[in-house]
Amino acid sequence: MTELEFDFLRGYLKQRSGLALTAEKRYLVESRLGPVCRRFGLASLGDLVGALKVSRDSAIERAVVEAMTTNETFFFRDRVPFDLFRETLLPQALTRRAAQRRLRIWCAASSTGQEPYSLAILLQEAAPRLQGWQVEIVATDLSTEVIEKAKLGLYSHFEVQRGLPVQMLLKYFTQVGEQWHIAPAIRSMVDYRQLNLLHPFDALGQFDIIYCRNVLIYFDAPTKADVLARLAASLAPDGALLLGAAETVIGLTDRLAPNPEHRGLYGHPPGARAAEPAARPLRFAALR
Template sequence: MTDVEFDFLRTYLKARSGLALSGEKRYLVESRLGPVCRRFNLASLHDLVNALKGGREAAMEKAVVEAMTTNETFFFRDRAPFDLFRDVLLPEAMARRAAQRRLRIWCAAASTGQEPYSLAMMLHEAAPRLAGWTVDLVATDLSTEVLERARAGLYSHFEVQRGLPVQLLIKHFEQVGEQWRIAANLRQMVDFRPLNLLQPFDQLGTFDIVYCRNVLIYFDAATKGDVLARISASLAPDGAVLLGAAETVIGLTDRLAPNSQHRGLYNQAAAPARASTGLPAAAMASALQPPLRRVVGL
């Protein structure tokens, strides 16, 4: 692969996925796109680049982007953000939405589903308190391939060993051959949708809680700022955003501010200005919701 071809692929991937590859990532491109070449019967990356420049095969373009997407995830990853959900975010959101009895949660860059299913298990544990509530748990990812896996809810023994307490494995999974499938009631709680964070996502509606963890680290500063600003626009005035441990809003957007009590948690920086309609925050968030696609019973 020549320098010119590598630069083309870097530009191509950034435009379509936001992925910002540094010069030393050439080995990563070669290792991940080699199988794509074989899949489409191309002799080399040189041929792949020429095919992409021709822009005639959408399946190939999609395969290139998905091959370069990092899908590292596991159940209850880093644990603290999930303890925070159980102990702080969920109780506080329920108190704020007591009149509407509806919560909306978004997991962006959900990969193969371990993060939203971790939240679904926590919501299941809170079911007695959520009786009569509607909880929308939306999970999105750029890759349709990983979303198919997420919808199936089927995981290897290695995957269920990573972060999943054994009591939850026994309670919520059944063994299928050498794999484990998460229970149907939990699969039905999660609405998986394809979404590229570089594109508009206002059609998703407004959310009370957003998990956008460990994806911004792959973007450059300008892309991070743009995505964070649009997440703020999709967040209720009194909502909360969880980012990864290595991510921050500082220096990227002034629309979100760090929560002084909890690391990795961010809130709207100017909630009063956003309520200029005169509606209370909870009422305004409710008014901005799209029609229900489905109601998930806990």
């Protein structure tokens, strides 16, 4: 792969996924896109670049972007954001939304589903307190491949061993051969949709809680600022945004501020109010 070809791929990925690759990531491009070349019968990365330049083959374009997307995830990843949900965010929502009895949660960059399913399990554990409530978990990701895997709710033994307590595995999963299938009641609580965070997402409506973890680290500063501004517009005035441990809003937007008591938790600054997105009909899944 020549320098010109590498520069083209860097620009191509930046435009379509927000991924900002530094010069030293050349090895990563070569290792991940090599299988894409073989899949489409292309002899080299140079041929792949040529195909991207002259063709509008959506299958190749999608394969290139998805091959470079990092989909590292596991159940109850990093633990703290889920303890925070169970111990603080959910009790607050029960109080703040008591009149409406509705709760909307968005997992952006949901990958293969472990994050939204972890939240769904916690909601199911709290079902007695949520009787009569309407709850919606929207889970989105750039990759259609991981969305389809998430919808299946089928995980290997290795995947369920990572972060998932044994009692929850036995309670909410059924073993199918060498894999584990999550309970239909949990799967039905999550609405999966393909979505690129670089594109407008105001049509999703407004959310009480947004998890957008370990995504911004792959973007450059202007892209981070743009995504954060639009996340702020999608967050309820008293809503909560959770970012990854290595992510922050500081220096990127004044529409969100860190919570002084909880690392990784953000909301609208005191006295500020998010722009109201256009109203839309909402679909809710009732807890069982």
